[in-house]
Amino acid sequence: MTSETQTPDELPPISREHKEPTTVAEFFQAWWVRVQAGDLGFLPIIIGLVVIVIIFGSLDSRYLTERNFTNLLLQMASFATIGIGVVFVLLLAEIDLAIAFNSAVGGVVMTLLLRPEDPGWPWPLAIAVALTVTTAIGFVMGVIITKTGVPSFVVSLAFNLGLNGVVLILMTEFSGSGTIRIADETVRDISNAFLPDLWGWLLGIGGVAVVAGTELLKYRTRQQRGLPNKPMGILAMQLGGLAVVVIAAVWYANLDRGVPFVMVVLGFFLVMWSFIAGRTRFGRHVYAVGGNPEAARRAGISVDRVKISVFMIGGFMAGVGGIVIASRLQSVATNSGGGPLLLNVIAAAVIGGTSLFGGSGKVVSALLGALVIAAVENGMGLQNVNSGVKFVVTGLVLLAAVLADAFAKRRQTASGIR
Amino acid sequence: MADPILECRGVSKHFGAVQALYKVDFEVRPGEVMALVGDNGAGKSTLIKGIAGIYPFDEGQILFEGKPVKIHGPKDSSDLGIEVVYQDLALADNLDVVANMFLGREKVQNGFVIDEANMERTARETLTGLSVTTLQSVRQVVAGLSGGQRQSVAVAKAVMWNSKVVILDEPTAALGVAQTRQVLDLVKRLADQDLAVVIISHNLHDIFEVADRITSLRLGQTVDLFQTSEVTQQDVVHSITAGRMKYVPGMEQEEETA
Structure with a gap:
């Protein structure tokens, strides 16, 4: 029993008071509120x-x-x-x-x-x-x-x-x-x-690429259906952070015997x-x-x-x-x-x-x-x-x-x- | 007046030596709110659990849209378009609103991946269609919702599946004044959208506000079927506590001493 009165682009917010965070600053603010409330992740x-x-x-x-x-x-x-x-x-x-x-x-x-x-x-x-x-x-x-x-x-x-x-x-x-x-x-x-250096890099970068691909696909689908998304800046930061950690780990392991x-x-x-x-x-x-x-x-x-x-x-x-x-x-x-x-x-x-x-x-x-x-x-x-x-x-x-x-x-x- | 969409004719159920229901007649029409009243142990829950397919009736007939149907399990019942919102709501606290509304019936794409975007959209549309506007976000975990919000989510979950009959078991029992108002408004909107609504409640005030008709049960038997507009709360209380019971010898007439 769904009402068909809304078109995809103008689905109203579910609440009158609440607004989904749309900018990076708002997102961090919302995150900090959650952390203070005990949602530490x-x-x-x-x-x-x-x-x-x-x-x-x-x-x-x-x-x-x-x-x-x-x-x-x-x-x-x-x-x-x-x-x-x-x-x-x-x-x-x-x-x-x-x-x-x-x-x-x-x-x-x-x-x-x-x-x-x-x-x-x-x-x-x-x-x-x-x-x-x-x-x-x-x-x-x-x-x-x-x-x-x-x-x-x-x-x-x-x-x-x-x-x-x-x-x-x-x-x-x-x-x-x-x-x-x-x-x-x-x-x-x-x-x-241990993996040869090149394979280690391929594995690390390939892994990050798969995660990034899934996330971006999700982002696009939500956008197409007119659903709220987290700000693109945040997504970029999260994926960038993951990439930095993985690349650092692969690099460090490659200094030794490899991954x-x-x-x-x-x-x-x-x-x-x-x-x-x-x-x-x-x-x-x-x-x-x-x-x-x-x-x-x-x-x-x-x-x-x-x-x-x-x-x-x-x-x-x-x-x-x-x-x-x-x-x-x-x-x-x-x-x-x-x-x-x-x-x-x-x-x-x-x-x-x-x-x-x-x-x-x-x-x-x-x-x-x-x-x-x-x-x-x-x-x-x-x-x-x-x-x-x-x-x-x-x-x-x-x-x-x-x-x-x-x-x-x-x-x-x-x-x-x- | 529309024909009944759901009709029980002479249904009985016993648990061991206890006769929980005896030859009960019950019906509800599309677009009406039918209240089911009775004291504790009158058989209200037994009746709806039978309709919901939790257990079979021992005898009697269930008609849906005029045709006799057999309900062997909860799935048969929901396939017909009957949804029950139980008193304890049966929501998983650790899941968000969308996941709860689609629990057990998740939409999938490519065969097995949950289609979150699609589900979230439908959930939002359903909630908006019912004018449920108190939720912060449909991605909020149910554990953080108030009683009224939970009830709204449970009702929205029930009506989302193109259901035709929605049965609400004590929807306002644990709620405060403002939240009770939310839920009663929601009940009226359901009937406005031409659903058949069955509401079980002990609160006659609530019932007189939303119900079109009232079926009263006493000790497992149907006692009366009222038009709400034609009776007073006093009449209903009398029926619940001292109504006539046609299958008990000596009680066929209105008794004075019960």
């Missing part, structure tokens, strides 16, 4: 990253070197990859505590299938089977959680223990030493090869899942189920199907992350998937700004959070502090992140944004 995490870099940079001259930068990218890649899956699960206000050992299962399955002549599968097949297995594990968890109504916390805790056991059983069954090396060159290259190949993998999944979360019906339904499951159900969305799919995404990305980790270490071991991995990947998603209460967060927050975690770990590694101190500091960073989020939320409630 990615501001705290960017400030946090700068602070971390300044602290560790002043403590150790090796921290701010191009060699360490590429190392940091390699360290961060696995957290970010698995973190993407965690973001999806958290968007539903669910949790997947089995995600770390699921990733280990992926790494172990792939490695076992790759063992020379036993069975010596080609790498695409081994990777495909590994990802199928981890996705299937996510599927089973999702089915149990949705069909029985048992909280995901408990179900995934059981899977956490069970998959830990599976990793141990597989490793003791197939290796005497507790470690299996990966012989396949291609798989080892995933986390150990790690694993960034292609990470970049691909970041773009793909961001697109799915932000621009497709499925993504919209994930947010809706996370925000109000009852509203989603009444809107005809199959809540169970969305949940199961999300646990499958979690399993899939865990598998990808497990392969990235195995490739980086060029082996899998009995302790794969153990240690702080689980908490690091969940912390990455949360530090990046994804709410534990569902419905709020972006895929890219996995990248930002992983950068923070890796920056801290890397800095402390250089300081040669023992792992106890590492955990304490990482814990404090996580606490700071969630507290900043909580204060921002309170501000927002007080000022009526949410």
Whole structure:
């Protein structure tokens, strides 16, 4: 029941008092009002990253070197990859505590299938089977959680223990030493090869071009339909800022060995899942189920199907992350998937700004959070502090992140944004 | 007078031993506001949930535009053009106004990409068409809206889909004076646009302001069907609390002691 009285060019403003910002100055004003009201966006995490870099940079001259930068990218890649899956699960206000050992299962399955002549599968097949297995594990968890109504916390805790056991059983069954090396060159290259300088540039510039193209297309469509747009100056500034950051990163990495190949993998999944979360019906339904499951159900969305799919995404990305980790270490071991991995990947998603209460967060927050975690770990590694101190500091960073989020939320409630 | 667009004939529903509805007759015509009144437990919600396809009636017939129809689920109901705005509105707080209005029925281009610009346009047109002018922006997150604004969004969402019957469950229950006014004006505009509107409310003052006819339910049975202009609030209160119930032995006549 839409009224056809308006022509595209003269759609009146929806409110008499409110005016959309049309100039750069107005936009900044509106933005500053939002920040003051507690809608901080990615501001705290960017400030946090700068602070971390300044602290560790002043403590150790090796921290701010191009060699360490590429190392940091390699360290961060696995957290970010698995973190993407965690973001999806958290968007539903669910949790997947089995995600770390699921990733280990992926790494172990792939490695076992790759063992020379036993069975010596080609790498695409081994990777495909590994990802199928981890996705299937996510599927089973999702089915149990949705069909029985048992909280995901408990179900995934059981899977956490069970998959830990599976990793141990597989490793003791197939290796005497507790470690299996990966012989396949291609798989080892995933986390150990670097792009030639030119390819690094092409990747960086191509990525920025894709983002700019989508944004400009959106701008034009909105203009054609007579809808308000953010000022062109702001869009130019945002895209320019992105370009500067990406170009600086590529340049810096190229001073060392180049852009790690694993960034292609990470970049691909970041773009793909961001697109799915932000621009497709499925993504919209994930947010809706996370925000109000009852509203989603009444809107005809199959809540169970969305949940199961999300646990499958979690399993899939865990598998990808497990392969990235195995490739980086060029082996899998009995302790794969153990240690702080689980908490690091969940912390990455949360530090990046994804709410534990569902419905709020972006895929890219996995990248930002992983950068923070890796920056801290890397800095402390250089300081040669023992792992106890590492955990304490990482814990404090996580606490700071969630507290900043909580204060921002309170501000927002007080000022009526949410 | 137009023929009824939606008609329930003798519908019944029981939950275990509890007879929630018994042989209820109900109808609504295009362009009219039909109020559904009754005390708590009278069966108002059961009736509309049956019409909305939340659960099937045990017996009886539903006619839509004069033809018998079967409603097996919410989708059947919305396919016919029946939209229900529930008391809790069922809006996702974390999504903006446009996303909520299109929830579950997003427009797509190229097969799977959400067509945001198209959706935003339609949403704005619908809101403007209903003279809803209190929203700051259709890209505002629903969490930041007032009760009246939320109700307006929920109603706009219901009428956007070329719906023919809009059922509002207690639309003014949680609202202040000014916001109640907004919503009642909106209800009148819906009827002006030739929609059939069913409004459930406990507030007789609101009902007498907007409703053309009033159906009263008592203990799961239809008691009376009033023309609002021909009765007083007193008559309706009497009907709700002590009306005749033709399927209860001994109560066929107006009882005095209930």
